[in-house]
Amino acid sequence: MSALFNNYARRPIHIVKGSGTTVIDDKGKSYLDFTSGIAVLSLGHSHPVIVNAIQEQSEKLMHISNLFESPEQEQLAQSLIEGTHFAHAFFCNSGAEANEAAIKLARKHTSKSTIITFEQSFHGRTFGAMSATGQDKVKSGFGPLLQTFKTLPFNDSHALEEAVDDSVAAIMLEIIQGEGGVNEITPEFAATISCLCKEKGILLIVDEIQTGIGRTGTKYAYEQTILQPDILTLAKGLGGGFPIGAMIGTAKLYESFGPGSHGTTFGGNPLAMAVASATIGQVFNKQFLEDVKKKSVFLVSKLCEILPENQFELRGKGLLLGIKCKEEVASIIQQAEENGLLLVQAGSNVIRLLPPLTVTEEEMEQAVSILSSLVLTAQYK
Structure with missing residues (x-):
């Protein structure tokens, strides 16, 4: 019996080395990694x-705690808010922590307790973030959760308008629901949210744990909508592989997060700051973001060539794409792995493609070639 708890349904391969989009297992087999962790x-x-940032910073200082000033945090915060309407940042260690901070800040600033979230959302597995998540399978078995979340159908303006009352502190959502099926917000729903937040004085929290840091072709995915969040949460791509989370917010929220209101032992440590700064130094380059958009167009065009019309639905933006299938996709993902392509699900019937933002056209063609025979086989089996 393993010394580990059995809370992960692990795949039976042991990855030991990686470079770019390619990883190698302990038997020497190579795979194209279209999960990007x-x-x-x-x-x-x-x-x-990233390797150089880790090496150089680890030789200087890895941890000092938030008892002391941190110019490194100031520098990264400035880089994240530059060119946006945001004014301040808080650093932590993960997306769930970032969302916990956002929930606390929204409730403290408004002195209200209700937060509206949406079905098929995913905001994390800590208790507050799990309560916010709109998927029963994440919550099963943990007893009563926080009762101050209202979970509504996604992209349903009427349901949202009916649910809003004077108790609502914030609306919390993802621009594209990654875990929930690569479900993208509609322009009409975004407009409804924008109007309600302005009319009712409701804060808007946008969870960009998965969509942020260039994943959809812009710094942040909300920039491709009408929405102007009061709070934005980040993690995943921000550290390029090193654990870090962040919450950024507007100037009006500053006084609500004073000394002692929130904290973290490891959040904002010098090593995380160095790696994140190195990562966004690459990703936030204008040409880099344009290249992500071009790669997305290329990948989408190649996928459209192989996906039979009316049998599959292509979803998402940038390099966060989903292929919705009529059947469950677990077997396709397993077969892709056997053929040297690592993929991840988004719900039971959506294949999610998340290659590194540095993926090449040749690698995308290789991945599509592997997928081609698998989806066609699945269609006609």
């Missing part, structure tokens, strides 16, 4: 910029 490895595996 679930949207984490913005620059791929073992990118020299």
Whole structure:
């Protein structure tokens, strides 16, 4: 029996090395990694910029705690808010922590307790973030959760308008629901949210744990909508493989997070700051973001060539794409792995593609070639 708890349904391969989009297991087999550690490895595996940042910073200072000033945090915060309407940042260690901070800040600032979230959302597995998540399978077995969340159908303006009352502190959502099926917000729903938040004085929390840091072709996915969040949460791609989370917010929220209101032992440590700064130094480059958009167009065009019309639905933006199938996709993902392509599900019937933002056209063609025979076989089996 393993010395580990059995809370992960692990795949039976042991990855020991990676470079760019390619990883190698302990038997020497190579795979194209179109999971990126679930949207984490913005620059791929073992990118020299990240490797150098870890090495150089680890030789100087790894941890000092938030008892002391941190110019490194100031620098990264400035880089994240530059060119946006945001003014301040808080650093932690994960997306769930970032969402916990956002929930606390929204409730403290408004002195209200209700937060509206949406079905098929995923905000994390800590208690508050789990309560916010709109998927029963995540919550099963844990007893009563926080009762101050209202979970509504996604992209349903009427349901949202009916649910809003004077108790609502914030609306919390993902621009694209990654875990929930690669479900994208509609322009009409975004407009409804924008109007309600302005009219009712409701805060808007946008969870960009998976969509942020260039994943959809812009710094943040909300920039491709009408929405102007009060709070934005980040993680995954921000560290390019190193654990870090962040919450950024507007100037009006500053006084609500004073000394002692929230904290973290490891959040904002010098090593995380160095790696994240190195990562966004690459990703936030204008040409890099344009290249992500071009790669998305290329990958989408190749996928459209192989997906039979009316049999599959292509979803998502940038390099967060989903292929909705009529049947469950677990067997396709397993077969893809056997053929040297690592993929991840988004619900039971959606194949999620999350290559590193540095993926090449040749690698995308190789991945599509592997997928081609598998989806066609699945269609006609």
